[in-house]
Amino acid sequence: MFLPEIAKLGHVALVTPDLEKSLWFFRDVIGLEVTEEVDETIYLRAWGDFEHHSLSLTAGEKGYVDHIGWRTKRPEDVEGFARLLTKAGTEVKWIEAETERGQGVAIRFQLPSQHTFELYYDVEKPVVEEGRRSVLKNQTYKSWNRGVSPRRFDHVNIHTSTDASLTYEFLENQLGFKMREFLKDDDNQTIAGWMSVTPLVHDVAVLSKPQAPTPARLHHIAYWSDNMQDILRAADILKEQGINFIGPGKHGISQAMYLYVMDPGSGCRVELFSGGYLIFEPDWDPIEWTMEERSVGNTYWGESVQDKPENNITIEA
Incomplete structure (x- = not known):
């Protein structure tokens, strides 16, 4: 079975x-x-x-x-x-x-x-009308029709004021997620975990935030683009619209290129995401990061969300 x-x-x-x-x-x-x-x-x-x-x-x-x-x-x-x-x-x-x-x-x-x-499991996959349909039979819509145009949905990052270790255990033992990279504090407690059910470095990240106003928060959703040039293009598009953003930069954890921007309607943060690496090893050993290494893990280079307190606002989830 x-x-x-x-x-x-x-x-x-x-x-x-x-x-x-x-x-x-x-x-x-x-x-x-x-x-x-x-x-x-x-x-x-x-x-x-x-x-x-x-x-x-x-x-x-x-x-x-x-x-x-x-x-x-x-x-x-x-x-x-x-x-x-x-x-x-x-x-x-x-x-x-x-x-x-x-x-x-x-x-x-x-x-x-x-x-x-x-x-x-069961989902509808709507047929796209001819005017928006890609000529590529393995692609849904025409690419680059408007705006930033990321290729696909990538991951979510959630925060909690509860004991995060319980959620890591639940994701692993009940739902089959694997820990890929994690951060430990000075008391040897895991306070951030990047977990996945796919070869991606993370489908979900869970971070401990004891000071959060409610137990369940969303830090961001992420959409993936093909390469770093797409993220630079996104920065130009956002600037033309007068929308503030964080980045571009590169994470140490996941090795991905990023840019963060807020939806002005809901307050939901969106990460525009590219690069990173894939995990195919069946015996992958989760990568441990310490507090001394946190700055490299969060921001290998570029502007950091951590440097802007007003950007650390999360919405309820």
Whole structure:
């Protein structure tokens, strides 16, 4: 009998107090494609994303993340995870098909950090109309249609004021994530972990933030572009729009190129991301970083989010 598995990160469901401004930012500036608008929720994806959406925008009184969605490897894995999680004492809520547009039956539950995860398998892959469709049969939309135009959804970074070690254990033991790189404090406690279910360095990063105003926070979502030149081009586009940003720079952890920018509608931070490395080794030893090495790990070179306290604001998740 196979244990259930997660295949990949799917989407983030974002609530925004200014839907019009968030739509402008993600569609016209970042360059995501709108797949559908249903019941005041707008679904978007990057030109290289294949699922119905990698981001949804819904109007609300404040900016927050409703849930983070992950696609399983097999249809039966949704029920398999439901059984395992319930047996381990986690409350599981079943979500009927099409409750979220373009998606089949799903389950939702909370991590020890109180972030809400959703697991599903069945998804719609909408046919793109001819005017927006790429001539490449292995690509969804025409590339570079507008704005920054990242290729695909890459990862999420979440913060918690709870004991982060419980969430690392939950992700590893209940959901099958692997620790790839981690940071320990001077008391030998892991306070940041980069974890994945794919060869990516991280599909999710979890950081301990005892001072956070609520237990579950979102630091950023990330969209991936092909190369560093794309990130430099993004900086020009943002500057032309009068939008402030952090970077470009390079992380030591993940070795990726980055730029950070805030959605002015919701307060959601977006990382525009490129480079990095992939992990194919089955016996990968997680990379440990110490507090003395933290500056290199966070910012190998370039401007750092850590240097700008006003940019460390996170939204509720």
